[in-house]
C-alpha cells in the first residue's frame with residue numbers, strides 16, 4: 001500500500017541555524033518558534049507575512065505561551081519568563097542543571113498548564129539529560145532521567161497518555177500521564193524509525209502523530225495504534241526539526257528546519273535549510289495548551 005504524500009512550501013525564508021519548537025498562538029493568529037543555536041525567539045503572522053524576533057542571549061530550547069499573555073522559555077540551563085516582545089526576561093523556577101554538559105531542548109505545555117521540557121547532551125552521545133516539569137509556582141521536578149536528546153512531546157485528547165521521543169532511540173514511547181501530579185509511568189515503545197532521527201512532533205484531531213524526521217526531508221504521520229506510517233509531508237530541506245498545527249482552522253501545518261549538523265557541502269546543496277515551511281495535509285490539530293502561573 002502506498003503512503004499518501006503532501007508537499008510543503010516555504011512560509012518564511014530565514015535560514016535559521018536550528019529552527020525548532022513551533023507553537024501556534026490562536027489568540028494572536030501568530031506562530032512562535034525558536035532558533036536554538038541562533039539564540040532567538042521568532043514569531044510570524046501568516047496573514048500579513050510580518051516577522052519579528054528577539055535575542056535571548058543563550059541557546060533557547062523552546063518557547064511556550066502563558067495563559068496571562070506572556071511567554072515561558074527553557075533556555076540553556078534554566079527557565080525564564082518574558083513578555084511577548086522579549087522584554088522583561090527573568091529567571092523563573094527552581095532547577096539546577098549542569099550547563100557545561102547539557103542544554104534545554106524541546107518542551108511543551110501539558111493539558112493542566114504545566115511545562116514539560118527536557119535537556120540534551122551537548123555531544124549528543126551520553127544519556128545525561130532529563131525531562132523536567134515546571135509548575136506555575138516555579139516548582140520543578142524530574143520526570144525521567146538517562147535521556148540523550150530530549151525531543152517531541154504530545155498528549156492524547158484525554159490528556160492521559162504522553163508520547164515522547166528521545167531522538168537516538170529512534171522510536172516513539174508512550175507513557176501513562178497523571179493529570180493531577182504530572183507523574184509519568186508505564187513506558188512502552190509504540191513506533192520505530194530507521195535511517196532518520198525522529199525529532200519534534202504534533203498530534204492531530206484523529207489521534208495520529210506527525211513526526212519531524214531529522215535527516216529525512218519529511219514529516220511522517222504515524223498511527224500510534226499500529227506504529228505504521230500513514231502519510232508523509234515532503235519538505236525541501238534535510239534537517240526537519242519540528243511541526244505544529246496553526247492557522248484560523250488549525251489545519252495549516254508549520255514545519256521548522258535547520259542547517260545545524262550539515263557539512264559546508266551539504267549546506268550548499270540544501271538552499272532552504274533553516275526556513276519555515278507550511279503544508280495542508282487535510283487534517284487539523286488541537287490548540288496549544290497555555291502555561292498557568294499560580
Ligand code: ZN
Nearest residue numbers: 106151199200
Ligand atoms: Zn527537536
